[in-house]
Amino acid sequence: MLRAIYSYLLLIILTFDINGRPNEEEILYFVLPDRFSNGNIHNDRGFYSGTIKDHGFDPTNKGYYHGGDIEGLSNKLPYIKKLGVTAIWLAPIYKNKVLQGPPHDDSTGYHGYWTTDFYQVDPHFGTNEEFKNFVTKAHNIGLKVYLDTIINHTADIIKIEQCQTLEEPYKYCPYQYFADSLEGDNNRYRPIIFPNEPVKNPPELNDPILYNNRGDSNWYGEGSVYGDFSGLDDLDTTNPKVLKLMLEIHKFWISEFGIDGFRIDTVKHVNDSFWHQFLPEIYQFAESIGKKNFYIFGESAYPEVELLASYQKRSGFTHLLDFPFSRSSIDYLTEKISGHEFQNIFAADNVYKGGEKTVRQFPTFISNHDHGRIGHFLYKEDSFSQKVIEQKTILANVLLFTVRGVPTIYYGDEQGFVGDGWDKDAREDMFPSKVLSYVDNPTILGPSSEEDNFNEQHPLYLTISKLSELRKSSTALKYGSQKTVFASSNSGLYIFKRSSKNQTVLIGLNNSSEKWKGNLLIETNFSEIEDWHGVCSNKWDSKSKTLKNLDINSYEYFICIFE
Numbered sequence: 001m002l003r004a005i006y007s008y009l010l011l012i013i014l015t016f017d018i019n020g021r022p023n024e025e026e027i028l029y030f031v032l033p034d035r036f037s038n039g040n041i042h043n044d045r046g047f048y049s050g051t052i053k054d055h056g057f058d059p060t061n062k063g064y065y066h067g068g069d070i071e072g073l074s075n076k077l078p079y080i081k082k083l084g085v086t087a088i089w090l091a092p093i094y095k096n097k098v099l100q101g102p103p104h105d106d107s108t109g110y111h112g113y114w115t116t117d118f119y120q121v122d123p124h125f126g127t128n129e130e131f132k133n134f135v136t137k138a139h140n141i142g143l144k145v146y147l148d149t150i151i152n153h154t155a156d157i158i159k160i161e162q163c164q165t166l167e168e169p170y171k172y173c174p175y176q177y178f179a180d181s182l183e184g185d186n187n188r189y190r191p192i193i194f195p196n197e198p199v200k201n202p203p204e205l206n207d208p209i210l211y212n213n214r215g216d217s218n219w220y221g222e223g224s225v226y227g228d229f230s231g232l233d234d235l236d237t238t239n240p241k242v243l244k245l246m247l248e249i250h251k252f253w254i255s256e257f258g259i260d261g262f263r264i265d266t267v268k269h270v271n272d273s274f275w276h277q278f279l280p281e282i283y284q285f286a287e288s289i290g291k292k293n294f295y296i297f298g299e300s301a302y303p304e305v306e307l308l309a310s311y312q313k314r315s316g317f318t319h320l321l322d323f324p325f326s327r328s329s330i331d332y333l334t335e336k337i338s339g340h341e342f343q344n345i346f347a348a349d350n351v352y353k354g355g356e357k358t359v360r361q362f363p364t365f366i367s368n369h370d371h372g373r374i375g376h377f378l379y380k381e382d383s384f385s386q387k388v389i390e391q392k393t394i395l396a397n398v399l400l401f402t403v404r405g406v407p408t409i410y411y412g413d414e415q416g417f418v419g420d421g422w423d424k425d426a427r428e429d430m431f432p433s434k435v436l437s438y439v440d441n442p443t444i445l446g447p448s449s450e451e452d453n454f455n456e457q458h459p460l461y462l463t464i465s466k467l468s469e470l471r472k473s474s475t476a477l478k479y480g481s482q483k484t485v486f487a488s489s490n491s492g493l494y495i496f497k498r499s500s501k502n503q504t505v506l507i508g509l510n511n512s513s514e515k516w517k518g519n520l521l522i523e524t525n526f527s528e529i530e531d532w533h534g535v536c537s538n539k540w541d542s543k544s545k546t547l548k549n550l551d552i553n554s555y556e557y558f559i560c561i562f563e
């Protein structure tokens with residue numbers, strides 16, 4: 001009995017700790033459940049009968065379901081925890097339309113972005129109850145859970161009648177401007193739903209009146225907000241009914257499952273005023289049930305700081321995925337920009353609303369499920385040897401864990417996954433894969449993806465777990481301001497420091513084929529030096545506050561902690 005009370009109290013303390021933990025303390029791990037671990041082979045076909053086209057399960061096809069599920073993810077929590085991460089971001093798990101697209105190029109909802117039922121876990125992934133248990137299990141070992149969600153659109157169920165006469169109606173239905181379809185106009189696009197399409201939930205979402213029905217987005221101006229994302233039914237987010245439904249749905253996932261945040265998809269395709277109403281109410285709701293640091297980060301894929309900052313200022317989103325960092329890191333690591341050009345990303349932090357303090361809570365990432373993995377970008381360059389690619393991959397992780405922002409690892413990067421490119425080509429299986437185009441890929445510092453890829457001794461897994469430990473123990477890396485110490489305009493040398501009240505962390509990356517040697521003036525109040533990687537301590541002249549004759553080999557780095 002006493003033991004039961006004790007574990008219950010411990011549970012409360014742990015849960016309390018999680019809710020009180022600020023966003024800057026998080027390290028994220030982004031997972032596609034279908035591609036991670038298959039804990040239950042009975043749900044592989046989602047309990048649909050019929051052929052592959054009905055259930056969508058074909059582990060040899062990169063666009064089909066492969067069998068991964070919540071139970072598998074749950075079984076692998078120790079693997080994720082040991083990597084050093086503190087939070088899991090799951091690709092969407094709502095029930096999806098199984099199959100979409102033209103017959104010769106169809107694909108399934110294995111990725112989760114084609115919602116039909118906002119209240120149910122997709123049967124390929126498991127049940128609501130299994131998800132609930134998963135969240136509890138994750139919380140019990142200190143991991144938060146963030147759910148990917150899509151508000152802009154649902155699965156492609158509604159078609160435009162006028163576009164059905166086109167030779168290939170699934171191809172592109174031209175965007176219809178408001179000015180070209182005035183009230184009572186016969187030309188106004190008419191929505192139709194063919195028989196046998198899946199039914200959406202909540203039931204109100206089956207009414208085409210809640211959608212824009214303006215054809216496919218042309219990606220410009222009004223079309224970008226009111227057009228369909230390649231046929232996906234674009235919700236009329238200006239309609240108060242849609243706002244009400246979305247508030248109810250998202251509150252349900254918070255209160256029912258205790259999730260800790262949302263990553264919200266395609267946010268710039270929703271009208272800004274929707275977010276001005278949605279976000280404060282969700283934050284308030286989460287806080288009212290004890291989620292003080294509920295974390296919402298939007299996906300607005302602007303690679304330019306000025307565009308992302310401008311969007312952040314007008315949309316009401318405090319936190320956005322740091323696409324400019326991702327883009328610039330890839331350019332930097334592939335030597336398209338110099339150290340000096342790279343540091344501009346951080347020098348511009350104050351253009352964001354909330355400045356540096358807020359940007360320190362932006363999720364930073366280099367690889368992702370859409371544009372691809374860093375390994376792919378490195379292999380694309382013919383000039384880099386295998387050795388250099390390995391070194392650069394280490395540099396990529398050093399960057400991710402030492403610059404400002406919340407490091408976000410894309411699953412599989414810790415096992416040296418490379419991929420073949422973007423989208424489906426960057427969504428390999430962690431379990432032994434049957435996709436030929438995956439198993440023929442090179443991997444960085446480890447075995448091929450034909451194998452089971454949960455190797456806790458993988459050099460990149462070990463590197464990341466060490467960097468996670470460093471970050472967790474360092475106030476400067478989580479909360480410190482970031483300043484450039486030296487950045488070369490004609491090479492990939494970039495040396496910067498992160499400073500907090502009790503320490504200065506100096507980080508140097510030499511992303512170039514030339515060894516560098518020089519003196520560095522370090523403005524710091526501390527003089528005890530820990531050489532975390534590389535050597536600073538015997539180069540330090542405390543009188544002149546200078547590191548003398550410091551050297552960094554090509555494609556090497558150092559991290560030194562002044563306390």
Ligand SMILES: [Ca+2]
Nearest residue numbers: 040044067069
């Ligand atoms: Ca399964």
Ligand SMILES: [Ca+2]
Nearest residue numbers: 156158231233
């Ligand atoms: Ca549609």
Ligand SMILES: [Ca+2]
Nearest residue numbers: 225226234269
């Ligand atoms: Ca829209």
Ligand SMILES: [Ca+2]
Nearest residue numbers: 420437438441
């Ligand atoms: Ca391949």
